[in-house]
Amino acid sequence: MLLTMKQDDSPYYANLRDLHMSPGWARPEPSMWASPQPKFKPAVWRFADARKALDASHNMVPAEQTERRNLILVNPIEGNTYATTRHLVAAYQCVMPGDRARTHRHSAAALRLVLHGREGVYTIVNGARIDMLPGEVLLTPAWCWHGHVNDTSETGYWIDFLDIPFVQLSEAMFFEPYPQGGLEAITATGDTPMRIPARAALGEGGDAKTVEIAAGVMPTIALKLIRQPKGGSAAMPKTTANAIYAVVSGKARFVTENFDATAGVGDVVAMPCWHAHTIEAPQDTVVLKVTDEPIFEKLGLAKSAN
Ligand SMILES: [Fe+2]
Structure with a gap:
């Protein structure tokens, strides 16, 4: 929408400002666009950098x-102090x-992708002990x-993904420390639907394949595992949904307008909405895609274009 009128220093506009009213014909910035104009940027973060800083x-x-x-x-956009993409945040922990x-x-x-760990590094989700092994996705749906x-002699590392920016926008944030303090007691061990090993979810073979995991478990987040053999390439259209990718194994090259990054195991790439992009595989690779797509689907705002 074109904005042709500007507010001047006249008493008329000063009065409106005092009344906390804004003239629709002279807005400081437009409120509608012909198509999405993402403020967030494609960006890459390296596990090696994070590991060094965490160790320190x-x-x-x-x-x-x-x-x-x-x-x-x-x-890395002006004014942002937290979010990785519009509705999601990722963190190395x-x-x-x-x-x-x-x-x-x-x-x-929340969910985690385990990068480094072994039996003895574990999370307790609603009483269930879940050991953290590399290449596993561990789920912590809301309010768990x-x-x-x-308990090992080695540091365990993972990537957290949460919908905190979305919950903050909606102002529906609640947080509760464990009432007894400390750690919840372990009441269950063994298999749990909260633990999804990427390799098992994709099955045998090395062919190009995408599988959705934990479908419907979290109302705001969808998870996809994307496998590409060496030389393969996956084309992703522009969509209103935002994605954060993490490399589970191998190497993946992410290419979009003005952005080209090759990511190794544990590296993270933010791909904001309305960016058509490709994921190329310079070697056999598995990538985890964490996306806010379910929000758009539920609200009738899911759209895509080539
Ligand atoms: Fe938490």
């Missing part, structure tokens, strides 16, 4: 804030040997209790 945080995080030993991937991250729950939904433990 050893003495910087108080013991009672162990659950905050994370590095938030802030999209670690638990160091002996760490105990207190149990809590929140109205924001969760806390983390590292």
Whole structure:
């Protein structure tokens, strides 16, 4: 929409400002567009950088804030201090040997992609102990209790993905520390639908394949595992949904207008709405796509174009 009129210094406009009213014919910026104009940018973050910085945080995080030993991937646009894409945030997190991250729950939904860990590094979700092994996706849907433990001698690393920016926008945030304090007791072990190993979800073989995992579990987040053999390429159209990608195995090259990044295991790429892009595979690769698509589908705002 064209904005041709401007507010001047006249008493008329000063009076409107005092009344907290804004003239629709002389807005400081337009309120509608012919098609999406994303403010967020494509961007890449490297696990190697995060790992180094997390390791160096050893003495910087108080013991009672162990659950905050994370590095938030802030999209590099003016004024943004938190979100990775419009509705989602990703963060690298670690638990160091002996760490105990207190149990809590929140109205924001969360999931993790484990990058490095072994039996003994575990999360407790609603009483179920889930050991954190590389290449696994662990779910913490909204309002599930969760806390983390590292009983090994090695640091465990993962990537968190949450819909916190969306919950903040909607102003429906709730948070509760575990009433008894500390960690929730373990009441179950073994298989749980909250643990999804990427390799098992994709099945045998190395052919190009996309599978949706945890469909319908989180109302705001959809998860897809995308496998490409060496030399393969997946074309993604423009959509109103936003995506955060993380490389689970191999290497993937993400290309869109003015952006070209090759990402290795644990690297993260933000791909905001309305960016047609390709994912190329310079070697066999598996990529996790975390997207806010369900929000748009539920609201009748899901649209795509080539
Ligand atoms: Fe949490």
